[in-house]
Amino acid sequence: MEKKVQTNRWGSRKKIIISSVTLILLIAIIIFFLSGLPFGRVVYVTTNGSGDFNCDGVDDQVEINKALAYVAENPLYTTVHLKGNATYIISDSILIGSNTVLEGDSTAVIKLEDKSDWPEYKPIITQMDSSGNHDITIRGFEIDGNHDGNSEKKRGAGYHNLIHLLDSENIQVHGLYMHDSHGDGLKVTRCSNIQFYNNKVYRLGHDALYVIYSSNVEAWDNRITCRTNSGLRVYNSNHVKFYNNTINSEGEGGAGIQVQKDGSSFIMDDIEIFNNLLYETNAAGIWITGYGSKYSKDTAKDIYIHNNRFYKAGTNQGADWAGGITLNGFQNTLIENNLFDGCYGAAIAHKRVMAFSAPESGYTTIVKNNIIINTQPSRTAGKGYAILNKLNNTHSFILENNCLSNNAAGNYLYANSTSDVNVDKGHVEQVANNESMKKEFPWSEALSAGPQ
Incomplete structure (x- = not known):
C-alpha cells in the first residue's frame, strides 16, 4: 500500500515537472520569436524610386502621409525617414501620429509649393488626431516655408506655420533647419513636455517657438535669426526653461525672447x-x-x-x-x-x-x-x-x-x-x-x- 502511494506521488510530481518544463520552453520560444521581429523598423521615403514610398516632386505629402499612416497602424514600426539629397514639394499638410519619429537626412527638404492657396492656420506639419497625439519626434531635415514663392501672403497672420501641434504631449523637435516662412517654426497650443533644441531657425514670419497655454517647456542650443516677431515666446504658459540659445535679428523682428501673461486665467511662476x-x-x-x-x-x-x-x-x-x-x-x-x-x-x-x-x-x-x-x-x-x-x-x-x-x-x-x-x-x-x-x-x- 505504501509503495503504491509513493508511486502515485512520483507520478504527480513527474506531471508537474513535465508541465513546468514545457511552459518554460514555450515562453522561451515566444521570447526568441518576438526578439527576432523588427521592432522599431524604419520606413524610407525617397524621390529616386529606392524607398518604401516614392515621391515624384508633386503633392509629395501624399506618399509621406501614407508612410506615416503605415507607421501609425503597425506598432513594430516607429520611424519615417526622408532620404536626401531631395526636395519634397507639398500641397497639403503632413500628418504625424503618436509614438512616431519623422526624420530625414540634412539634405532632405520639405518645401511648400508656390502660390499655395492655403487658409490661415493651416500648418505644413500637424498631428493626425485633432484631439491630440503623444510621443512625437521631428528631427534632422530642412523645412522651407517658401516665403518668396507665396509673397502675396501677410507675415505673422497665421499662414504657413511650419509645425503646429495642439492638445499633445511629449514632443521633441530638434536638429531642423527651418527658414523663410510666413508663420511660426514650432507652435504648440495646450501641450505639455515640449523640447525644442539644436535647431537653426532663419527669418521666419512669426516666432521660432511659440508656446500657448502649455507647460514643461525647454528650448536650448538653438540659433535663431528673427524677422517678424520673437525668437522664443511663451504666452500664458509655465514651467519653462530657455538656455544656451543664440538669438539675433538682421534689422527686422521683435524681441529675442518674449514672456507674455494675459489676464488671470493662467499661473506663470516658474x-x-x-x-x-x-x-x-x-x-x-x-x-x-x-x-x-x-x-x-x-x-x-x-x-x-x-x-x-x-x-x-x-x-x-x-x-x-x-x-x-x-x-x-x-x-x-x-x-x-x-x-x-x-x-x-x-x-x-x-x-x-x-x-x-x-x-x-x-x-x-x-x-x-x-x-x-x-x-x-x-x-x-x-x-x-x-x-x-x-x-x-x-x-x-x-x-x-x-x-x-x-x-x-x-x-x-x-x-x-x-x-x-x-x-x-x-x-x-x-x-x-x-x-x-x-x-x-x-x-x-x-x-x-x-x-x-
Missing part, C-alpha cells in the same frame, strides 16, 4: 532664462509683459534671468521697447549675473509697451551682480540709461552690487542704488582680456555669461 546670447535684436533682447484683467501677483512672479549676454540689443531706433530687458506686470523678477554691453535706450527698463498695461501696482524687480556698460541712446527707447523706470508710480527696482560704466545718459532714471559700483570706461574690457585680472574681478561670473 520661468528661467539663462546662458543665452541675445545680440543686435531689433527690439528688446527679452520682453516680459503682464496685462489685461486684474490678477494676483502670485500668478505672475519669480521669473529668473541669469548669466545671459546682451550685446547691442534693440537696434531699431523707432522701437520704444528696444533695449536689453523691457518688462512690466511681473512680481519679484530676479535679474542677476548678466552682461549688458552696448544696448540701446536702456539696459533694463520698466515700460508699458503699446497697450500692454499691467493691472494695479506694487511690482518689484531685483537687479544684482550684473555688468552694465556702454548703453547707447535710442531715438524712442531712451537716452542710454543703465536702469530706466518709466513706470515709477507702479513698479520699482531693487539694485544691488551692479558694475556700471560708460552708459550714455548715466546710470539711473527713477531708480537708485547705494551698493552699485562705477568703474572707469574700458575697465571691463581690460579685465576680459586679462586672465589674472579676471580671477580677482568681483563680477567674473557675469563677465563670462552666455554661450562662449
